[in-house]
Amino acid sequence: MEVPILKQGHYLIASIQSALSDADLSQLREALIARVGKFRARGVIVDVTALDVMDSFAVRTLRDIAHMARLRGAETVIVGIQPEVAFAMVQLGLTLKGIATALDLEEGLAFLDRQGHGRIDNRQGHGRIDRG
Amino acid sequence: MAVSTIGRGMGASTVGDDLRCLIAADTDVVQARQAGRELAAEVGFSAGDQTVIAAAISEIARNILMYAKRGEVRFTKVVDGTRQGLIVVAEDDGPGIRDVSRAMQDGYSTSGGLGLGLPGARRLMDEFEVVSALGQGTRITMRKWKRTNV
Numbered sequence: 001m002e003v004p005i006l007k008q009g010h011y012l013i014a015s016i017q018s019a020l021s022d023a024d025l026s027q028l029r030e031a032l033i034a035r036v037g038k039f040r041a042r043g044v045i046v047d048v049t050a051l052d053v054m055d056s057f058a059v060r061t062l063r064d065i066a067h068m069a070r071l072r073g074a075e076t077v078i079v080g081i082q083p084e085v086a087f088a089m090v091q092l093g094l095t096l097k098g099i100a101t102a103l104d105l106e107e108g109l110a111f112l113d114r115q116g117h118g119r120i121d122n123r124q125g126h127g128r129i130d131r132g
Numbered sequence: 133m134a135v136s137t138i139g140r141g142m143g144a145s146t147v148g149d150d151l152r153c154l155i156a157a158d159t160d161v162v163q164a165r166q167a168g169r170e171l172a173a174e175v176g177f178s179a180g181d182q183t184v185i186a187a188a189i190s191e192i193a194r195n196i197l198m199y200a201k202r203g204e205v206r207f208t209k210v211v212d213g214t215r216q217g218l219i220v221v222a223e224d225d226g227p228g229i230r231d232v233s234r235a236m237q238d239g240y241s242t243s244g245g246l247g248l249g250l251p252g253a254r255r256l257m258d259e260f261e262v263v264s265a266l267g268q269g270t271r272i273t274m275r276k277w278k279r280t281n282v
Contacts, residue, residue, distance in 0.1 A: 019166065021158040022194070053165055053183060055190040056246045084183040092187060092252035093238060 003028045005035055010042040010118050011109070012074075019052040025061040032065055036072045043112035044069045047105055049080030059094040066099040075117050077101065079108035155193050155222075156202040164205045165189040168220060171207050175216050177278055185218060185276055188256040191249040192222040192272050198243050200226020200269065210275065217258075217277040222270075229264040236262070 001024050006013045012035055014028060032044055046062060048054065066076035077100040081089075089095075102108040112118060151171065153164040165186040172182045189205060196203035203224025210217045229235045236254065241247035250272075254260040257274040264270040 019162050021162050023158050052169070053187045053190050055187050055194070056248045056252065057190075057194060060246055082183075084180040087180055088184045088187040088256065091184060091256050092191070093248050093255065094246075094252070 003031070005031060007035075007039050007041070008109075010040070011045060011112060012036065012039065012041045012043070013045045013047065013105070015047045015105075016050050018050055020058070022057050025058060029061055029065050029068070033068045033072065036069050036074045041074045042117035043115075044074050044076040045105065045108045045112070046076065046078050047080045047108075048078060048085075049082065049104070051080075051085065054081065054085050054089050054094065056092065056094060059089065059096065062096065063099060066096075075100065075112060075115060077108040077111055079103065079105055151207040153193075153205045153207075154202070155196045155205060155224075158194075158197060161190055161193040161197060164193045168205070168207055168218070171209060172218050172276070175209055175218050175278060177218070177276070181276065181278070184256045185220070188253040188274060188276075189220055189222075191253040192220070192274070195249050195272075196222055196224045196226070198245070199229075200224035203269075215277050215280070217275055219273065219275045220257075221274075222272045224271075225269040228266040228268055229262070229270055230266060232262050232264055 001018055001020060003014050003016050003020070003024070006015065012032060014032055035041065036044065044065070046065065051058065062078055069076045078096060079102045081101065100111060102111050151167055153167055154160060155164060168189040169182045169186040172185045177185065193205050203222065203226065206221045208219040210219050234240050236251050238251045239247040253274065257276050259275040261273040262270065
């Protein structure tokens, strides 16, 4: 099951539609990392709302996506982790340490905008300077 | 030959249909955890516990695929006195686990994974038992009880 990846401005949005096999998750990682370069994306949002389970392989793949995207110059936000999925993740001992998360797609987009990833002219400012 | 066992013995009467899921491809892992979630819903587990059970199944089913290439996951609804629950058994004829107590430690992996599969699944379930013999295979039995005070 291929995950559709939408381009919106400088962001890529991967919207997971159903349960994914390990191969599907690996395929998503490859596709996202390739598209960060192809579309010169500054931000990546992975919407996991429809994911039935977040197990150790899924978490490892999402971490890999975030780290690889960062190496390619894009920030990743994971959005839509459901409460029962979060509960099971904690029990499993799985964390997304160092990776941005947001409640839903709207919050994820707002986060990237705040960080300044959407604007070319703000590249040097990168998030911190527009405080004052 | 040494048989390593971890966990408490589990004796209880079982009712309901056994369901078997063959595990031979990564899509089977998804099918097994979804079948397990459906059975958990039939038993009356909360949505949260259904997800917890599905996550545990996902981990042990993936272990079959990773280490033994093929095996099966069986489900049994269980009634013990007034309690209801679900038993999940994952069995394979693979190489077996050399050191079961190490395999149960967080962060220990011989496959390059996160090493959270077995210990994580154990934390998710109420009871967890591993029987493994080198060269003969591994059987993992885990059980979750429905909480009655919710």
